[in-house]
Amino acid sequence: MDAIRIEKLVVTYPRPGxxxxxxxxxxxxxxxxxxxxxxxGVNGAGKTSTIKALMGxxxxxxxxxxxxxxxxxxxxxxGQVGFLPETALYSPFLTPAETLWMHGELHGLDRTTIRERVxxxxxxxxxxxxxxxxxxxxxxxxxxxxGIAQALLARPRLLVLxxxxxxxxxxxxxxxxxxxxxxRDDGVTVFFSSHQLTEAExxxxxxxxIHQGRLVAGRRIEELRGRVPSLESFFVxxxxxxxxxxxxxxxxxxxxV
Amino acid sequence: MxxxxxxxxxxxxxxxxxxxxxxxxxxxxxxxxxxxxxAAAYSFTFFGVHGLExxxxxxxxxxxxxxxxxxxxxxxxxxxxxxxxxxTIYPLxxxxxxxxxxxxxxxxxxxxxxxxxFVTLSLVVLLLLLALRMPPGWIFLQYLLVRSLGFLxxxxxxxxxxxxxxxxxALTVGMLLTLGAGVFTRTxxxxxxxxxxxxxxxxxxxxxxxxxxxxDLTKKMVYGWEPIHPLAIAGLALYGAAIAFFWLRIAxxxxxxxxx
Numbered sequence: 001m002d003a004i005r006i007e008k009l010v011v012t013y014p015r016p017g018x019x020x021x022x023x024x025x026x027x028x029x030x031x032x033x034x035x036x037x038x039x040x041g042v043n044g045a046g047k048t049s050t051i052k053a054l055m056g057x058x059x060x061x062x063x064x065x066x067x068x069x070x071x072x073x074x075x076x077x078x079g080q081v082g083f084l085p086e087t088a089l090y091s092p093f094l095t096p097a098e099t100l101w102m103h104g105e106l107h108g109l110d111r112t113t114i115r116e117r118v119x120x121x122x123x124x125x126x127x128x129x130x131x132x133x134x135x136x137x138x139x140x141x142x143x144x145x146x147g148i149a150q151a152l153l154a155r156p157r158l159l160v161l162x163x164x165x166x167x168x169x170x171x172x173x174x175x176x177x178x179x180x181x182x183x184r185d186d187g188v189t190v191f192f193s194s195h196q197l198t199e200a201e202x203x204x205x206x207x208x209x210i211h212q213g214r215l216v217a218g219r220r221i222e223e224l225r226g227r228v229p230s231l232e233s234f235f236v237x238x239x240x241x242x243x244x245x246x247x248x249x250x251x252x253x254x255x256x257v
Numbered sequence: 258m259x260x261x262x263x264x265x266x267x268x269x270x271x272x273x274x275x276x277x278x279x280x281x282x283x284x285x286x287x288x289x290x291x292x293x294x295x296a297a298a299y300s301f302t303f304f305g306v307h308g309l310e311x312x313x314x315x316x317x318x319x320x321x322x323x324x325x326x327x328x329x330x331x332x333x334x335x336x337x338x339x340x341x342x343x344x345t346i347y348p349l350x351x352x353x354x355x356x357x358x359x360x361x362x363x364x365x366x367x368x369x370x371x372x373x374x375f376v377t378l379s380l381v382v383l384l385l386l387l388a389l390r391m392p393p394g395w396i397f398l399q400y401l402l403v404r405s406l407g408f409l410x411x412x413x414x415x416x417x418x419x420x421x422x423x424x425x426x427a428l429t430v431g432m433l434l435t436l437g438a439g440v441f442t443r444t445x446x447x448x449x450x451x452x453x454x455x456x457x458x459x460x461x462x463x464x465x466x467x468x469x470x471x472x473d474l475t476k477k478m479v480y481g482w483e484p485i486h487p488l489a490i491a492g493l494a495l496y497g498a499a500i501a502f503f504w505l506r507i508a509x510x511x512x513x514x515x516x517x
Contacts, residue, residue: 055350057347059514077353078351081351082351088345088347089344089345090345091273093281094273102270102272105265105266105268105269106266106352107352107353160351
């Protein structure tokens with residue numbers, strides 16, 4: 001069973017006086033269990049709209065999305081998911097420990113588990129000494145670490161991250177990379193959208209490139225190595241020409257053979 | 258199991274809302290204002306004015322009712338919009354909870370916050386009155402209960418407004434309808450009596466207008482009435498719960514498919 005399956009997904013936004021904007025246009029892909037998949041695209045490509053539809057925040061106009069075989073309309077589909085949005089300013093009047101406690105309760109965890117997980121995770125994300133200070137005193141990067149901890153709280157089988165590294169400093173990014181790798185080693189599937197191509201190249205098993213709401217390429221990182229100078233050059237060529245450069249080469253090779 | 262789960266969700270939101278309200282320090286300001294109102298009313302005795310017992314009680318408990326209602330509107334109006342504004346709605350909805358559970362949890366958080374604030378303020382005023390030898394009588398307990406039931410209506414209504422209007426809009430309209438509830442209903446009753454056609458047209462409007470004044474026993478307490486019949490209290494409880502449920506369902510119609 002795939003961790004994520006999206007089929008012919010369409011998401012539109014109404015625009016006054018003109019036709020609706022098709023943010024996600026007939027998009028289909030799947031993510032296998034245990035993979036780290038980078039979801040790449042320029043601003044406005046449809047990455048966040050896809051993730052919103054996947055998490056049930058944005059109703060799809062047509063098509064379907066499921067998580068571990070369960071349609072995303074069902075609240076239970078999110079029972080095995082940890083989600084981290086790009087920026088979330090957690091309640092300024094709660095402490096990181098209280099924020100995590102609340103999320104643990106909402107997830108349905110029992111008190112003992114919550115207590116243990118909160119302690120462990122605050123240690124893991126480097127906020128153990130800030131556990132009892134109010135969120136309003138924390139920096140953006142620290143709040144992002146609170147977010148990472150809340151995403152990992154219920155030991156999810158799937159992590160969905162929406163451009164999370166944007167608020168982190170270089171050390172924070174390194175820690176996040178290590179954390180994602182550790183999660184993958186534990187069998188967790190990671191699906192994340194990002195602008196950081198170098199980062200995607202370093203940690204992903206596979207990349208999906210979306211442009212104007214459509215999937216324009218899906219490649220394993222191994223396929224790219226040695227065939228393109230970098231993920232960035234592959235991405236730029238793909239977006240500028242609208243054609244997967246490796247597909248062109250593959251076709252030429254096949255024609256020669 | 259479902260009820261236990263619902264309770265767990267409500268508990269999470271209620272604790273968070275109570276902590277926020279205490280740390281925002283709004284309650285301390287209201288507490289200080291309530292004490293000041295009683296003190297100001299009592300200060301007239303220093304100028305030789307006597308027989309002010311009713312006046313002092315009225316000032317004290319009317320202030321508490323007003324302050325708790327204002328805080329109630331503010332707390333209920335910010336429950337959902339603040340989560341959306343801060344983008345914390347995403348991690349919340351990413352939990353295995355339905356939007357209805359989120360809505361009810363937020364309602365419970367606003368209601369319990371209102372009730373705790375109101376009871377705290379009332380107890381402080383009660384202690385002051387006892388110190389001034391002006392005990393309010395046993396109807397005080399019914400006053401606490403009935404007003405708390407009124408907050409069911411208030412919180413359900415304002416949370417409903419917050420799903421349809423901007424946060425500022427919900428706050429303004431909520432405040433206006435809550436504080437002006439008595440005026441609107443009295444005006445309608447006056448129009449009501451003028452023609453049978455108007456009566457038919459306005460009866461449904463009357464039914465859905467805020468009947469907030471029904472939940473206010475301040476005057477009865479000030480004037481030393483006997484406790485009211487328990488059946489009347491039961492009726493108010495039923496009305497409060499039903500109307501809160503009605504407003505939450507209206508809110509849910511909007512919120513269940515709302516793109517966030």
